Amino acid sequence: MESNVPVPESSVVDSALAPAVPEAFDFVREKAGIREWHLRSNGLKVLLLRNTVAPVATFAVVYCVGSRNEAVGHTGATHLLEHLMFKGTAEYDREKGTAVAAVLEALGARFNATTWFDRTNYYETVPSDRIEVAVRIEASRMRGALLRDSDRVPEMTVVRNEYERGENSPFQVLYKETFATAFREHPYHHPTIGWRTDIEGVSTHRLKEFYDVFYHPNNATAMLIGDFEEPEALATIERQFGSIPRSVEPIPEVYTVEPPQEGERRFIIRRTGQVAWVALSWRTVAATDPDTPALAVLGNVLGVGLTARLHLALVEESLALSVTVVPWQLRDPALFSVFAPVRPGVATEVVESRIRQEIARVASEGVTEAETKKARTQIEAEVIFDRDSTDQVAASLSEAIAVAGWEWYADYPDLVRRVTDGDVRRAAAKYFRDDALTVGLYLPKEGPGA
Amino acid sequence: MTATPPAPAAPPPKRKVPFAEAVRERTLSSGARFLVLENHFNPTVAISGSLNAGGLFAPPDRRLVASFTAGELAKGTARRTKLEIAEELESRGASLSFSAGSADPVGVDVGAASLSRDLEILLDVLAEVLLTPVFPAEELEKEQMRLVGVVREQQDQTSVRAFEAVSRRIYPPGHPFHRRTAEERIAAIESLEREELQRFYDERYGAGTLLLVVVGDVDSGRILDGLERRLGEWRSGPSPEIPRPPAVSPAPGSETVRMPDKASADVVLAQPADLERSSPEYLACVLANSALGQSSLTSRLGVRVRDTEGLTYGIHSGFSATHLGGPFAVSLTVKPESRDAAVAATLEEIHRFRREGMTAKELADEKSSHVGRFKVDLASNGGIAHALDAAVYYGLGVPYLDEYPSLVERVSKEAADAAFAKRVDPDRFTVVSAGSFDTP
Numbered sequence: 001m002e003s004n005v006p007v008p009e010s011s012v013v014d015s016a017l018a019p020a021v022p023e024a025f026d027f028v029r030e031k032a033g034i035r036e037w038h039l040r041s042n043g044l045k046v047l048l049l050r051n052t053v054a055p056v057a058t059f060a061v062v063y064c065v066g067s068r069n070e071a072v073g074h075t076g077a078t079h080l081l082e083h084l085m086f087k088g089t090a091e092y093d094r095e096k097g098t099a100v101a102a103v104l105e106a107l108g109a110r111f112n113a114t115t116w117f118d119r120t121n122y123y124e125t126v127p128s129d130r131i132e133v134a135v136r137i138e139a140s141r142m143r144g145a146l147l148r149d150s151d152r153v154p155e156m157t158v159v160r161n162e163y164e165r166g167e168n169s170p171f172q173v174l175y176k177e178t179f180a181t182a183f184r185e186h187p188y189h190h191p192t193i194g195w196r197t198d199i200e201g202v203s204t205h206r207l208k209e210f211y212d213v214f215y216h217p218n219n220a221t222a223m224l225i226g227d228f229e230e231p232e233a234l235a236t237i238e239r240q241f242g243s244i245p246r247s248v249e250p251i252p253e254v255y256t257v258e259p260p261q262e263g264e265r266r267f268i269i270r271r272t273g274q275v276a277w278v279a280l281s282w283r284t285v286a287a288t289d290p291d292t293p294a295l296a297v298l299g300n301v302l303g304v305g306l307t308a309r310l311h312l313a314l315v316e317e318s319l320a321l322s323v324t325v326v327p328w329q330l331r332d333p334a335l336f337s338v339f340a341p342v343r344p345g346v347a348t349e350v351v352e353s354r355i356r357q358e359i360a361r362v363a364s365e366g367v368t369e370a371e372t373k374k375a376r377t378q379i380e381a382e383v384i385f386d387r388d389s390t391d392q393v394a395a396s397l398s399e400a401i402a403v404a405g406w407e408w409y410a411d412y413p414d415l416v417r418r419v420t421d422g423d424v425r426r427a428a429a430k431y432f433r434d435d436a437l438t439v440g441l442y443l444p445k446e447g448p449g450a
Numbered sequence: 451m452t453a454t455p456p457a458p459a460a461p462p463p464k465r466k467v468p469f470a471e472a473v474r475e476r477t478l479s480s481g482a483r484f485l486v487l488e489n490h491f492n493p494t495v496a497i498s499g500s501l502n503a504g505g506l507f508a509p510p511d512r513r514l515v516a517s518f519t520a521g522e523l524a525k526g527t528a529r530r531t532k533l534e535i536a537e538e539l540e541s542r543g544a545s546l547s548f549s550a551g552s553a554d555p556v557g558v559d560v561g562a563a564s565l566s567r568d569l570e571i572l573l574d575v576l577a578e579v580l581l582t583p584v585f586p587a588e589e590l591e592k593e594q595m596r597l598v599g600v601v602r603e604q605q606d607q608t609s610v611r612a613f614e615a616v617s618r619r620i621y622p623p624g625h626p627f628h629r630r631t632a633e634e635r636i637a638a639i640e641s642l643e644r645e646e647l648q649r650f651y652d653e654r655y656g657a658g659t660l661l662l663v664v665v666g667d668v669d670s671g672r673i674l675d676g677l678e679r680r681l682g683e684w685r686s687g688p689s690p691e692i693p694r695p696p697a698v699s700p701a702p703g704s705e706t707v708r709m710p711d712k713a714s715a716d717v718v719l720a721q722p723a724d725l726e727r728s729s730p731e732y733l734a735c736v737l738a739n740s741a742l743g744q745s746s747l748t749s750r751l752g753v754r755v756r757d758t759e760g761l762t763y764g765i766h767s768g769f770s771a772t773h774l775g776g777p778f779a780v781s782l783t784v785k786p787e788s789r790d791a792a793v794a795a796t797l798e799e800i801h802r803f804r805r806e807g808m809t810a811k812e813l814a815d816e817k818s819s820h821v822g823r824f825k826v827d828l829a830s831n832g833g834i835a836h837a838l839d840a841a842v843y844y845g846l847g848v849p850y851l852d853e854y855p856s857l858v859e860r861v862s863k864e865a866a867d868a869a870f871a872k873r874v875d876p877d878r879f880t881v882v883s884a885g886s887f888d889t890p
Contacts, residue, residue: 053491054829086747094757101747106815108822125829127822154760157785161763164714165783168608226829272710275603305540307533318592321599343599374541381543381565387492389830 022231024238032410034397035230039238042246044217046237047397047406049225051390057226058390059134060123061142062398065214067192068117068254068331074202076194077210079115080152080159084207085122086113087151089144092137100137107133110391115192118331119402125391128227132236138222139240142215149204156199163193170442171324171339173269174279181265182281182335182438186258216247221401226390258283258333265438270445275321275344277442278351280359281337284431287329287403293415294427295336299327300375301367301424302358303338307374309367310338313358319346331403335438336431348441363432366425379416469851473838474670476678480657480686484677485838485848486670487663489831495569495666497576498835499560500843502659502690506555506774508650510624513555514638518593519647519654520550520558524575525589528582532589538575542568546576554772555626556692557843563832566667570676577680580655585647598636605632608716609781611707611884616718619880620700620777627695627722627776656687661842665835692773698722700880707884715786715885717793723778723873725771727844731869734861735769737820738870741812742803743767743780754799755782761792769873773844778874786885793881800876807867821855 025046028036037046070077085100092100104111104124111124111134122141124134166172176191183189193199222241224233261283285291302310303325314320320340328334338359342351386392400409475485503520505513524546525532539546544564550557564572604610614629621628630638660681664673700722725735743751746764755765762782770776780800784792808816827833828851841850850857 051491053489054825056826056829099748101745102815105745105748105819106822108819108824108826110823110826125826127825130822154758157760157788158756158763161714161761161783161785164785165763167713170606273606275599275606306536307540315596316592318595321596321603341599341603343595344602377541378543384492384565385494385543385563388494388496388832 022234022238024242025234031407034406034410036406037234039217039241041242042217042244044237044241044244045221046234047221047223048228048230048233049223049393050228050230051225051387051393052227055128055227056125056390057128057131057224057228058123058125058394059131059138059222059224060121060394060398061138061220061222062119062121062401063214063220064118064251064402065120065219066116066118066402067190067194068187069214069252070187070190070194073198074206074210075190075198076159076192077198077202077207078120079192079194080156080199080202081147081207081211082113082115082120082122083155083159084147084151085141085145087155088146088148089140090146091140091144093146100141103133103137109134116402117188117192119398121395121398123391123394125226131224131228131233132240135236135240139244142217142220142241143244145211145215147204147208147211152204152207159193160196160199163196163199166193170273170275170277170341173271174277174339174440174442175337177267177269178279178281178335178337178438178440181267181440182261182283183258186256186332187254188258188330188332188334213249214251216251217241217244218246219251221406223394223397225393225397254332261436264434266440267438268441268443270443272446273444276342276348276444277339278342278348278355279337279339279440279442280352280355281335281438281440282431282433283333283436284327284336285333286331287408291423291427291430292329293412293419294423295327295431296329296379296416297372297375297419298362298367298424298428299325299336300378301371302362304375304378309358309362310340310355313354314340314351317354318343319351319354329399329403348443352439352441359428359432362425362428364429366428367421369421372419372421372424376416376419380413383413468849469838470849473848474674475848476674478657478678478682480682480684481690482657482660482681482684483662483842484674485661485663485842486668486673487665487834487838488668488670489665489834490667492831493566493667494831495564495566495572495664495668496831496835497560497562497572497662497664498832498839499660499662500557500839501560501655501661502556502692503558503650503654504550504554504556505552506626506693507654512638512646513626514635515642515646515650516558516654517550518590518642519585519650520548522585522590522593522647523548523583524579525593526584526586527578528584529578532586535575535579538571542571544568544572546572546579548579552627552629553770553776556773560662569668569673573676573680580681581684583651585644585651587644590642590644590647594639594642597639601632601636601639606709608709608712608714608783608884611709612716612718612781612882615705615707615884616720616779616880616882617777619703619705619882620720620722621698625695625698626774654688657681657684658686658688659690660684661839663835663839663842665838666831695774697724702878702880704881705883706887707882708887709884710886712886713785714783715789715883715887716781716783717789717881717883718779718781719793719796719876719879719881720777720779721875721878721880722775723769724775725769725778725873726773726775727771728773728846729771729775731865732771733858734866734869735771735873737813737816737858737861738808738866739767739769740816740819741808742800742870750799750803751780751796755792755795759791759795761788761795765796786887789883789885789887797876797879800874804871804874804876807871808863810863813861813863813866817858817861820858824854
């Protein structure tokens with residue numbers, strides 16, 4: 001086995017040197033060590049980041065299509081399609097014994113695909129001498145998926161069980177209902193997994209249409225992170241993706257905008273169980289908004305660690321079992337959420353009012369400079385820890401691409417570093433308004449086995 | 451830090467140095483072992499470690515004393531309160547945890563991470579909480595109240611209910627893998643006193659079985675000296691011997707745990723398997739299991755029950771192999787109406803697998819998969835620290851990481867089939883389902 005001990009050897013790519021431009025690509029820019037290239041033949045964006053800490057690399061393709069691009073009748077289509085991408089392409093086909101998963105498993109790859117509001121991503125971390133297999137699989141998926149009805153039928157019930165598993169989780173039930181309540185017009189209204197009867201009812205033909213609209217090189221970004229040589233990597237990507245044409249039609253835009261919320265909204269879900277949950281969510285802004293870094297800092301001040309304000313107010317005071325704060329960062333305006341499972345014996349009203357009290361205090365008095373500094377340091381450290389593993393970098397880059405563009409990943413630490421306690425206070429006062437609030441309660445109801 | 455990560459301070463790694471040469475190690479007269487591997491690519495450090503103070507060493511009716519003692523270590527020391535300790539770490543984005551879970555009844559897991567610039571502070575805190583915890587009564591009381599709620603919350607989860615019920619059926623009361631009922635555990639949690647934790651700490655904690663692995667952007671000599679300076683005076687503590695619980699041979703059976711309002715049910719099929727991590731047959735068993743059920747996408751069970759029949763989102767089989775041999779278990783989630791079909795398909799596949807063994811292609815694929823995955827898992831400081839920790843903790847030694855590919859390569863089909871069939875017999879399974887079932 002090889003270890004990862006660095007000893008002096010030849011130099012790494014020197015970012016000060018102008019890169020040699022391979023014929024098929026345009027070099028676009030470099031930031032934070034990430035180089036962006038465009039494949040001339042079809043507009044595919046390619047990001048390369050060398051990290052030679054171990055002889056592995058992560059190849060990922062992110063498509064700018066998520067549940068945000070769905071509508072009534074085919075909610076969950078993006079996700080179901082993602083599942084079908086494992087079933088068969090012209091080259092990798094389970095019916096021929098060359099299923100994507102089997103090929104990757106035999107390499108020892110760590111691989112998966114995920115679907116979210118704004119994007120779908122496919123990734124595989126492979127030994128670095130097998131990069132071409134990963135690239136070839138993704139190229140094959142981009143336009144070569146077979147999407148057979150005989151694949152959809154058994155996979156639909158797999159996805160339905162995934163949906164059912166989610167319904168077992170109070171947290172998931174609450175977050176889905178929160179989005180469905182806070183968003184009425186914008187497609188963030190429906191969950192990524194889709195509504196149950198849409199999962200069951202959507203036709204293979206409709207999925208195929210969806211695939212044909214969104215799966216094109218000009219709606220995708222390919223990225224390679226890890227141990228590779230740039231010229232070889234570009235040549236590999238060109239070899240596998242170069243002949244795929246760009247879409248004939250432009251990729252459709254989502255134009256639906258959620259109007260302002262004009263009053264507090266509330267919902268209650270009652271199911272058999274033992275523990276109640278409380279969720280409070282305020283409407284906020286898109287990830288690209290200048291207030292986003294301040295909201296991220298606020299998320300840490302309120303929710304990260306034993307010394308965070310809501311942890312002190314709820315868990316230290318034995319009112320809640322834990323508390324989770326999520327400053328959602330999405331492409332369109334989203335939410336700032338607080339979720340807490342209530343300690344049995346404590347009234348949900350007490351937890352809700354304690355959260356509102358803490359939020360009101362932040363909105364009126366702001367946070368301290370020390371709290372702001374701590375939160376900034378935590379976020380900075382998270383970004384640096386991310387760089388420890390190639391798949392984590394790929395995941396973070398995918399999110400950035402989906403909501404703002406990849407440079408956002410590179411700029412984020414600086415944006416956070418500039419956040420002052422004044423910024424946090426202004427953001428808290430601006431967004432933590434009762435009229436923009438959705439409150440959800442998950443209440444245990446009595447029943448056999450409860 | 452700057453937005454642009456600094457140009458790597460060190461040139462790219464040369465990867466031909468075996469772990470056995472690259473890892474620096476120091477063993478103290480107390481028995482404590484420290485391992486350090488330098489990796490300067492990213493300014494971070496990961497720590498993974500252990501010491502033998504898990505539930506196995508607590509009285510059979512008070513196993514939870516071990517998990518509480520580990521969990522309360524950082525809740526206050528002779529010098530500082532819980533919140534002062536937390537502030538010290540959280541203000542740097544650093545983390546430190548101690549846990550004694552039920553999956554490995556022997557060890558307390560130590561996990562920590564920080565930016566390399568904060569490592570000295572992290573090590574100060576680590577030594578402080580290991581050496582001078584005071585187990586404040588008011589902190590214990592808060593944790594008792596919280597955990598009673600957590601136990602109740604877990605009782606709403608079908609997976610938890612299925613696993614707990616199966617472990618009760620296949621392991622007798624008092625056995626380290628036996629899981630007591632929620633009500634029994636709540637009563638035990640509520641009756642805990644801080645003196646019990648203090649006593650367990652005094653009896654079980656010491657340097658004798660302490661192992662700490664540090665991987666990252668560090669100077670190995672300096673870290674070894676620093677660890678010795680901080681922990682060198684710590685008492686050895688009790689004998690490192692690990693008592694073995696008696697072998698069990700439960701009768702097969704089945705049980706349905708009824709839980710209303712659950713869209714998805716969990717099913718567990720299990721039996722005691724007696725496979726220890728250090729067993730010479732470990733790799734043979736693990737390769738065979740991978741072909742059968744490690745992956746929901748590519749293993750036989752996944753291909754049949756998920757991919758072909760569409761009955762589950764996830765199906766997985768595995769051995770629990772630590773210092774002690776735990777259960778072999780297959781777990782899957784299903785829509786309640788699909789349970790019988792899914793269980794029948796699962797049993798049929800396991801019977802066939804046991805009868806016919808792996809195919810040559812399966813064995814070859816699993817070998818290359820394991821060797822490749824091993825490489826992939828060693829791609830981060832945390833991954834390397836964890837692998838080194840496990841290799842030493844289970845007595846395999848650091849060279850195991852270098853020898854792993856050839857050890858995997860050496861496993862024959864006959865050995866894998868025989869090792870698996872010796873331990874897994876579906877006719878001996880206990881089957882438990884938890885969910886919204888109308889009929890048993």
